[in-house]
Amino acid sequence: MFHSNYRIVLYRFLIVFRIIGDISLSESLLAWPGLTFLSDKHGKSRTIVFFPTRATTTRASTETGNNSKRVSDESSTENFVPPVNTNSTSTRNNNSVNNNAKKQRSQLADTNQPTPLGKWEYIRGNYVLRPSAFNNDPTESQPKAVLHFLGGAMIGAAPQITYRYLLERLAQENYLIVTTPFNLSFNQMQTCDEIIEKFERVAPTLAQQYGPLPVFGVGHSLGGLLQVLITSLFPDTPRAGNIIMSFNNKGVKESIPMFEELITPVFVSLADENSGLFTLFNGSWNSSTNTTDDTQAASSISSDPLNRVSGKSSLDGLNLILSLARTAVQGKLPSDELLKNVKQYVIPPSVASAIPSFLTFPVSIPDQMRSTLETLISPQVNAFKNAGILPTLDQLLNIVDQVPLLIQEVADGSRDFTPPPASLATAARRAYRARRTLLIQYENDAIDETDKLKEYLVESERIMRMKRPMIQMDVEVIKIDGGIFTHATPTIAPPLEWAERAENIVGNAAQERLLYAQVEQTVQEMVKWLDKVQI
Secondary structure (H helix, E strand, O other): OOHHHHHHHHHHHHHHHHHHOOHHHEEEEEEOOOOOOOOOOOOOOOOOOOOOHHHHHHOOOOOHHHHHHHHOOOOOOOOOOOOOOOHHHHHHHOOOOOOOHHHHHHOOOOOOOOOOOOOOEOOOEEEHHHHHHHHHHHHHHOOOEEEEEEEOOOOHHHHHHHOOOHHHHHOOOOOOEEEEEOOOEEEEHHHHHOOOOOOOOOOOHHHHOOOOOOOEEEEEEEHHHHHHHHHHHOOOOOOOOOEOOOOOOOOHHHHHHHHHHHHHHHHHHHOOOOOHHHHHOOOOOOOOOOOOOHHHHHOOOOOOOOOOOOOOHHHHHHHHHHHHHHHHOOOOOOOHHHHHHHHHHHHHHHOOOOOOHHHHHOOOOHHHHHHHHHHHHHHHHHHHHHHOOHHHHHHHHHHOOOHHHHHHHEEEEOOOOOOOOHHHHHHHHHOOOOOOEEEEEOOOOOOOOOHHHHHHHHHHHHHHHOOOOOOOOOOEEEEOOOOOOOOHHHHHHHHHHHHHHHHHHHOOOOHOOOHHHHHHHHHHHHHHHHHHOOO
């Protein structure tokens, strides 16, 4: 009861303090070491301490253009934090990707309920790994902290697989793991917004079980960059600290060779409505004869990967291939609608009308035949599912599913990240709020920019101390041998269960033989730092 009243009084004090001194709530929290709990908007005490609620979360910007201008404005630091936005997500960013493609991106990961591997759980768009899964002692089930993990470009769509050893080892060290899959996008502000939205969905479930816990952001490569963005531009998403591995803030042209000269023309061509198989038969396709409005044309890439609508471009053909692949890895037979879409794409109407009906293949599977086929393949499907093969392929397919979305973004005019590298650097220098940060750098990593990030954060502390002299921001850098994989080091490891079996046979030599010694060292350094900052 005392703690509940204490939280209410403290929360009201901070609100008054904010009104008088024009101080944001997140900055006020910085002055209270170890304080990460909040109350809801009604003043009632809550146990959700490491996740802000949807009602209190401030989004970073109303438009990417305004945000870019705000970040690059060196004349003001007080007004740098973007204002609260009451508009819907779909109206915040309107200059890079069309609304239809953004809607597809936000819905793609939730179109089917995945089957988690091993001890993982899938909860409302997030993969969760509880320490209790590795500890049979109920007295040790309370986690030390929450680690919110974000993976790198592309592979961040399936972090529970691509970073499985790293995350399972951290859970084994009594940390509650929440990893949020995300799709790669040129609009990184939109990506952050979607990540936070998913993160907040899991908040009530975990908070009710575990109570007050600090949250640490953990990210690798692009995931680290997104954690920096979240900590800098989303002030109502507090962090007790961040762990950033292999930070990289290069622009698109620096990251992808020949992007403007080769990749862009190819992607634009693939998205062209006259680039598909229709062109081979029809020469060119008059879109006005088959498309009634822009909405119908935009729907050629459906948000449902199992039921994409066929179209006239090569991109639509790629979507159909991915739909068939998704159906196969889920152990299902293709739906009649999917078969119809494939037929319409492969055999355009101009050709189909000239083919006798008895020569065309059927576009539907009779119910009795479908039932018979499903019965026949059921034992094999169940065997592959129980072995984890089909679930693994199904979740890894999320990585490939990003390709059509990126092609569409380029075709819609995206040429660089939002915010651009210079603006992100300014944001980190002027608005980064995490009190404690661990930067992990792998030796011989040619694209690592950890040293630059350290400079940004040191300057951020200087600016913060000008406003809050008592604030101290600790930044620690650790260098680890990256081996032959350098930038990809955190992903190179077998599942924890396999690694433990190997170590039982050959001892610690298994780490060197299976090439995950550097990942294990990374885990140990992270745990050592986390234990130190939480004392």
